[in-house]
Amino acid sequence: MTGKERIARRIAREFHDGFYVNLGIGLPTMIAGYVPAGIDVMFQSENGMLGVGEPPTDECADPDLINAGKQPVTELPGCSFFASEESFAMIRGGHMDMSILGAMQVDEQGNLANWTIPGKMVKGMGGAMDLVAGARRVIVAMEHQTKDGASRILKECTLPLTGQSVVHDIVTELCWIRVTAEGLVLTEVVEGMNVAEVQARTEAKLLVSPDLCVMTVDALV
Amino acid sequence: MNKVVPTADDAVVDIAPGSTIMLGGFGLCGIPENLIAALVKRRITGLHTISNNMGVDGFGMGLMLEAGMIASHIGSYVGENRRLEALVLKGELDLTLIPQGTLAERIRAGGAGIPAFYVPTGLGTVVAEGKETRKIGDRTYVLEQALHADVALIKAWKGDRLGNLVYRKTARNFNPAMAAAAKVTIAEVEVLVEPGELDPDHIVTPGIYVNRIVVGAAYRKPIESKFIQSGGAL
Numbered sequence: 027m028t029g030k031e032r033i034a035r036r037i038a039r040e041f042h043d044g045f046y047v048n049l050g051i052g053l054p055t056m057i058a059g060y061v062p063a064g065i066d067v068m069f070q071s072e073n074g075m076l077g078v079g080e081p082p083t084d085e086c087a088d089p090d091l092i093n094a095g096k097q098p099v100t101e102l103p104g105c106s107f108f109a110s111e112e113s114f115a116m117i118r119g120g121h122m123d124m125s126i127l128g129a130m131q132v133d134e135q136g137n138l139a140n141w142t143i144p145g146k147m148v149k150g151m152g153g154a155m156d157l158v159a160g161a162r163r164v165i166v167a168m169e170h171q172t173k174d175g176a177s178r179i180l181k182e183c184t185l186p187l188t189g190q191s192v193v194h195d196i197v198t199e200l201c202w203i204r205v206t207a208e209g210l211v212l213t214e215v216v217e218g219m220n221v222a223e224v225q226a227r228t229e230a231k232l233l234v235s236p237d238l239c240v241m242t243v244d245a246l247v
Numbered sequence: 248m249n250k251v252v253p254t255a256d257d258a259v260v261d262i263a264p265g266s267t268i269m270l271g272g273f274g275l276c277g278i279p280e281n282l283i284a285a286l287v288k289r290r291i292t293g294l295h296t297i298s299n300n301m302g303v304d305g306f307g308m309g310l311m312l313e314a315g316m317i318a319s320h321i322g323s324y325v326g327e328n329r330r331l332e333a334l335v336l337k338g339e340l341d342l343t344l345i346p347q348g349t350l351a352e353r354i355r356a357g358g359a360g361i362p363a364f365y366v367p368t369g370l371g372t373v374v375a376e377g378k379e380t381r382k383i384g385d386r387t388y389v390l391e392q393a394l395h396a397d398v399a400l401i402k403a404w405k406g407d408r409l410g411n412l413v414y415r416k417t418a419r420n421f422n423p424a425m426a427a428a429a430k431v432t433i434a435e436v437e438v439l440v441e442p443g444e445l446d447p448d449h450i451v452t453p454g455i456y457v458n459r460i461v462v463g464a465a466y467r468k469p470i471e472s473k474f475i476q477s478g479g480a481l
Binding site for chain 1 (some may be wrong): 273274275276277299322323324325326327331332335336342344345346347348349350351352354355366367368369370371372373374404414415416417418419420421422423424451468469470471472473
């Protein structure tokens with residue numbers, strides 16, 4: 027199992043039946059493939075769709091039916107389409123149970139940076155700033171370190187922010203971290219790794235939950 | 248009343264250099280590709296564009312960029328367009344990136360006679376810099392201004408000669424809001440029908456917002472991203 031798959035499988039276990047969830051582009055999109063049996067989750071795509079289904083075969087791809095990552099998708103029974111201002115009204119209005127996004131940096135205050143690197147990368151925030159400002163629960167799904175081994179979980183973000191104190195949870199291939207008023211609290215660590223090893227890969231100070239447990243990824247059936 | 252113009256070229260013939268133009272679409276989905284092609288033929292310059300994205304290199308608004316027609320752009324995501332990134336980093340194009348929902352609502356407000364409104368989005372980020380903020384209840388909000396345009400170029404699926412429009416699937420996106428926010432709205436459609444053929448209950452954009460309607464001569468509708476994550480995904 028790859029690190030990304032472990033992250034996706036673990037987060038999928040957080041879904042409750044009846045949840046409306048927005049998945050960010052990239053790693054978060056993978057989570058849709060691991061929804062536990064018996065749990066119905068309605069995925070929203072901010073370009074104007076509720077009830078996003080699996081990817082189609084190439085022959086069935088419809089250019090008028092895409093997700094926010096511009097990938098072709100399919101319709102689930104009961105899906106609906108709407109315009110962008112309506113889509114963001116439901117996001118900003120607090121109707122999404124959960125928003126799961128990737129990140130470049132997260133810090134001890136729950137600040138998130140994921141949209142630009144000044145002087146190097148011009149992409150844009152897309153819907154990320156709206157999602158973190160409006161969703162009831164914001165989960166960051168990302169690999170624990172950069173490709174160069176630098177920590178992505180910092181004392182303080184150095185890149186321009188996407189949102190200030192907006193992140194509720196951080197999930198990586200190594201651990202689950204809850205953002206609290208006291209700081210970042212380690213609640214789960216993967217098998218084969220201990221707290222000191224996770225802290226060694228993390229710039230931010232990690233507090234340890236009294237209920238610390240092993241991060242398991244097997245779907246609850 | 249008949250708002251139908253014969254060709255896309257006729258539809259954009261009087262758009263002036265230096266105009267502010269809204270263009271519908273999300274990525275390459277629901278973009279007015281025939282109107283863009285007609286505009287690119289005219290090579291007018293100094294345009295101020297408002298659109299969620301900027302097409303891709305070689306298609307959609309990317310063609311306008313390559314033809315040197317765009318002076319400034321307001322959008323939310325331009326990550327698929329390397330030429331634009333290079334121009335911005337060199338300081339040759341004035342790019343303003345704003346949150347997608349704020350963009351949509353600023354356009355909606357423009358068409359709805361609302362000059363400004365408060366949102367929580369972007370508080371504590373560069374987006375809020377220089378903007379008025381206000382605490383309402385226990386939360387602080389950022390004041391955002393409405394957006395207007397001289398012209399909106401939009402794309403619908405079906406329309407009638409009165410300008411009533413319906414859209415197809417996720418190709419709706421920014422098109423309906425933009426239809427209301429410009430002085431002149433030009434809609435291209437795949438299918439033109441007679442008034443009465445569209446179910447009035449299904450009309451998304453009422454004809455009052457549309458000044459001209461044209462049937463697109465051909466549609467390429469490229470799919471921008473076929474990349475699909477392993478493990479089953481959206």
